[in-house]
Amino acid sequence: QKEVEQNSGPLSVPEGAIASLNCTYSDRGSQSFFWYRQYSGKSPELIMSIYSNGDKEDGRFTAQLNKASQYVSLLIRDSQPSDSATYLCAVKVLGTYKYIFGTGTRLKVLA
């Protein structure tokens, strides 16, 4: 069983719509969660982090965490073609500095 799972996609949404990306994790003790965006051929860049249950908003991005159900999601409002990328979910392993990454979800925003 993979430790961090994401649907590989592609997830296609029209411009202006809300894109919803989901991630589940296996370690119930995990406390720190991150979303990275990776454009094709480029390195990942951090866009959101979340540590507490509930929602965290930053501009058009909202991260949602539900520790009881062991999932974390990323919502992108008013999606733009420039949001088209692969979104990687990362979970910090408790008690270490190691991060486990999911395989990523490819998002396509259609103009």
Next chain:
Amino acid sequence: GAGVSQSPSNKVTEKGKDVELRCDPISGHTALYWYRQRLGQGLEFLIYFQGNSAPDKSGLPSDRFSAERTGESVSTLTIQRTQQEDSAVYLCASSVRLPGLAGVVEQFFGPGTRLTVL
């Protein structure tokens, strides 16, 4: 300011040869990570350095892989007797601890080295 840099950006080698990949972290970042990313896959943790502590080598896939870091500066990842399955992008990230959050760091990634083993 300068970000994380890696060299070379591309490396093509023949099966069985040794390769050395270099990472220059952001100045002042005490932690450094190496990851491997195969085509269409997520990031696979290889090794982690934190200051002068012993590195966490638990992700290295075989004894052909090794890495060194001198203090809080440059790191090199060496792959001996390369195999075709070593073909991937090797990413380096350096990190800074986030204030008020014990043990949590924000990672900044370099552009990666694309390794192709023929």
